Amino acid sequence: MKNGRRQTADGRLNTDGRRQTAHSGFRSCLPAAAIVAIAFGLGACTSSPPAPAAVSVPKHVVIVTIDTLRADRVGVYGNATVATPNLDRLAREGAMAEHAAVHVPLTRPSHISLFTGLYPAEHGIRDNVSPPLAGKVPVLAEILQQNGFRTGAFVSSIVLSKQSGLDRGFAHYSDRFDVGEDDARFLNTIQKRGDATMGEATTWLGEAGSARRFAWVHLYDPHDPYEPPEPYASRYAGRPYDGEVAWSDELVGRLDAALAAAKLRDDTLLVVTSDHGEGLDEHQEAVHGFFVYETTLAVPLLIRGPGIAPGTRLTPVVRSVDVMPTVLDLLGLAPQTPTVSGRSLAAALHGAPIDDEPTFAESLVPLVHYGWSDLRALRDGRWKYILAPRPELYDLQEDPGERQNLIEREPQRARAYRSGIEQRLRQEQALLRETGPAAASVPADLLEKLGALGYVSSAGPAAARASGADPKDKIEEYQIVNTLMREGLVNLREGRFAVSYKGFQQLFARGIDSFEAHYYAARALVGLKRMREAATHYEAALEKLPAYTAAYVGLAEVYLADGRPNLALDAVRRGLKVSPDDPRLVEREGDVARHTGDPVAAVRAYERVAQLAPKDALVRVKLGELFRDLGRSADAARLLREAVQLDPDTASYWNSLGMILAGNGDLAAGEQAFREAGTRDGTNAQYAYNLGLALARQNKRVEAEAAFRRALEINPRFAAARQQLGALR
Ligand SMILES: [Zn+2]
Numbered sequence: 001m002k003n004g005r006r007q008t009a010d011g012r013l014n015t016d017g018r019r020q021t022a023h024s025g026f027r028s029c030l031p032a033a034a035i036v037a038i039a040f041g042l043g044a045c046t047s048s049p050p051a052p053a054a055v056s057v058p059k060h061v062v063i064v065t066i067d068t069l070r071a072d073r074v075g076v077y078g079n080a081t082v083a084t085p086n087l088d089r090l091a092r093e094g095a096m097a098e099h100a101a102v103h104v105p106l107t108r109p110s111h112i113s114l115f116t117g118l119y120p121a122e123h124g125i126r127d128n129v130s131p132p133l134a135g136k137v138p139v140l141a142e143i144l145q146q147n148g149f150r151t152g153a154f155v156s157s158i159v160l161s162k163q164s165g166l167d168r169g170f171a172h173y174s175d176r177f178d179v180g181e182d183d184a185r186f187l188n189t190i191q192k193r194g195d196a197t198m199g200e201a202t203t204w205l206g207e208a209g210s211a212r213r214f215a216w217v218h219l220y221d222p223h224d225p226y227e228p229p230e231p232y233a234s235r236y237a238g239r240p241y242d243g244e245v246a247w248s249d250e251l252v253g254r255l256d257a258a259l260a261a262a263k264l265r266d267d268t269l270l271v272v273t274s275d276h277g278e279g280l281d282e283h284q285e286a287v288h289g290f291f292v293y294e295t296t297l298a299v300p301l302l303i304r305g306p307g308i309a310p311g312t313r314l315t316p317v318v319r320s321v322d323v324m325p326t327v328l329d330l331l332g333l334a335p336q337t338p339t340v341s342g343r344s345l346a347a348a349l350h351g352a353p354i355d356d357e358p359t360f361a362e363s364l365v366p367l368v369h370y371g372w373s374d375l376r377a378l379r380d381g382r383w384k385y386i387l388a389p390r391p392e393l394y395d396l397q398e399d400p401g402e403r404q405n406l407i408e409r410e411p412q413r414a415r416a417y418r419s420g421i422e423q424r425l426r427q428e429q430a431l432l433r434e435t436g437p438a439a440a441s442v443p444a445d446l447l448e449k450l451g452a453l454g455y456v457s458s459a460g461p462a463a464a465r466a467s468g469a470d471p472k473d474k475i476e477e478y479q480i481v482n483t484l485m486r487e488g489l490v491n492l493r494e495g496r497f498a499v500s501y502k503g504f505q506q507l508f509a510r511g512i513d514s515f516e517a518h519y520y521a522a523r524a525l526v527g528l529k530r531m532r533e534a535a536t537h538y539e540a541a542l543e544k545l546p547a548y549t550a551a552y553v554g555l556a557e558v559y560l561a562d563g564r565p566n567l568a569l570d571a572v573r574r575g576l577k578v579s580p581d582d583p584r585l586v587e588r589e590g591d592v593a594r595h596t597g598d599p600v601a602a603v604r605a606y607e608r609v610a611q612l613a614p615k616d617a618l619v620r621v622k623l624g625e626l627f628r629d630l631g632r633s634a635d636a637a638r639l640l641r642e643a644v645q646l647d648p649d650t651a652s653y654w655n656s657l658g659m660i661l662a663g664n665g666d667l668a669a670g671e672q673a674f675r676e677a678g679t680r681d682g683t684n685a686q687y688a689y690n691l692g693l694a695l696a697r698q699n700k701r702v703e704a705e706a707a708f709r710r711a712l713e714i715n716p717r718f719a720a721a722r723q724q725l726g727a728l729r
Pocket residue numbers: 067068106107108223275276
């Protein structure tokens with residue numbers, strides 16, 4: 001292409017000679033005819049010159065993603081009020097990308113772009129609530145594993161659990177969040193504090209062995225809610241997000257110290273970046289995922305390792321999709337790089353100059369979840385264009401805060417970028433037609449956990465009646481709806497049913513008629529024992545999302561509790577049509593049968609559940625109790641023993657076991673089981689009383705007396721206990 005004002009096929013303008021035009025196309029390695037394909041990223045080459053042979057190749061690689069880390073909160077990115085000494089040191093010892101961009105401000109799709117080198121439309125994951133990444137899309141971990149690396153991932157959010165599909169290629173994938181004692185708060189079961197994650201990762205990294213290692217450590221702490229531990233809570237009082245950033249920096253310091261202690265530091269390529277930033281109320285966006293401003297698209301990218309000169313600075317815009325090809329190239333594995341949209345930055349990291357590459361970003365949340373318009377952004381050097389009903393154009397060099405929309409002042413530039421984005425969208429559509437929509441669905445319980453993090457499913461009715469409203473005009477409504485939904489769910493999980501239900505009512509009053517709102521409202525009403533209203537909301541939820549098994553389970557439960565077993569059975573059968581092997585549905589089938597006095601059918605159902613859910617303790621208790629009632633006492637005892645083995649912490653299971661054992665005449669074993677129940681719940685008079693009976697029948701009079709006294713201490717009006725005590729004297 002020639003110098004002078006000219007619009008390229010990708011909508012790029014060469015107007016001012018600010019860049020070398022010889023290399024300023026989307027890709028300089030392909031003929032101009034290929035540019036259309038390249039603009040979309042498919043079929044791209046990754047043929048940056050490989051690192052010179054003389055450059056030392058790192059042995060290991062560690063990638064740290066600090067979730068929700070806004071670039072401008074890091075010292076080396078110009079922040080003066082948040083202490084990030086460890087990140088700053090990394091930038092001094094290695095390289096720093098001054099302008100690193102992500103492609104979608106959402107945790108799951110953004111991480112998948114990082115590890116696949118593909119834009120969201122290419123890898124197919126557009127949302128946090130999604131089926132797993134398709135198995136045919138190559139991921140970094142798999143390539144490294146195939147090349148002999150020991151691979152381990154340590155993630156801190158359920159959004160990145162194995163269900164995301166990101167576990168492919170990781171021999172070890174730590175995504176359990178319910179470990180430890182602190183399960184009282186619901187959120188702790190779906191996210192993990194960074195020190196726990198980092199502790200696991202450093203232990204794994206330090207384990208003996210000479211194999212090359214690849215670790216991915218994901219820290220979730222700066223994601224809301226912002227609750228930094230001390231001393232950061234006090235030090236950053238009033239700005240807890242900054243406190244979380246400082247705390248995450250400390251964790252990076254711990255990692256670096258552990259690498260040094262394990263003598264891995266000098267051989268390790270260490271990459272620290274993020275999946276997106278945070279709005280922090282700029283542009284009226286509190287968190288992330290709605291707009292495509294730099295507050296949520298600009299992240300830090302720091303790379304330190306053998307062959308990278310200290311203090312290296314990458315000044316052009318670099319992208320998440322560049323990370324995978326860069327890592328492979330730096331590790332000496334460039335030929336293994338699959339077809340990706342990113343380019344290797346290895347040469348630049350070794351000091352060679354590189355050109356700007358345009359970067360694309362998307363936010364489908366306003367469209368998919370609310371029926372408003374989606375947003376697309378194209379950044380080209382200093383210029384950024386946002387495709388929206390009222391489009392925006394910013395000069396990021398002059399106006400990094402994106403406050404002055406230049407769309408009227410720069411009509412030609414705006415038109416060129418617009419056509420570039422539109423062309424890309426057409427290619428996206430073509431790709432979707434080719435691959436078809438994702439078939440797999442999202443597990444039911446996951447949906448709820450994601451909801452508590454502020455993520456809603458894409459199953460609402462919104463997309464069907466898209467209004468095309470500009471998200472800029474809807475931000476207030478979005479904030480209110482999101483807050484209400486989230487608070488409602490947390491209140492629900494923490495047992496504040498009335499408050500929770502009130503919140504959902506406010507949503508309905510605002511015209512929000514979503515699947516989630518109905519489903520959670522029903523759950524709150526169950527908590528309030530308002531079963532008929534709950535049934536109405538479950539039905540409304542199922543109307544929106546007929547495949548959601550948990551709603552059939554809930555519906556069956558409310559009908560059963562309301563004394564309408566026929567309707568309950570009907571709900572179960574509707575659910576089983578959708579999901580024939582769902583153990584919770586089969587269990588409700590058993591509940592209905594038990595309720596209607598058909599123990600044989602109930603046994604059949606529960607036995608099937610026990611098979612489908614080998615770790616389900618409760619169904620074994622139910623089945624055991626049924627066997628007891630049917631006089632099959634040996635089977636009953638066996639089932640209850642299995643139950644307490646699967647779940648030794650539930651006192652009532654031990655009590656049930658004791659009842660069955662003592663009822664069979666095995667008083668000593670019964671006594672032991674009642675003791676176990678009492679140890680786990682010392683406030684239950686019945687357990688103490690049962691223990692007393694088992695003791696009394698073994699003629700252990702002194703101990704029996706103590707047990708009956710204990711029962712009376714707990715409940716002074718326990719007449720039977722008083723009577724037994726009298727009989728002992
Ligand atoms: Zn995230």
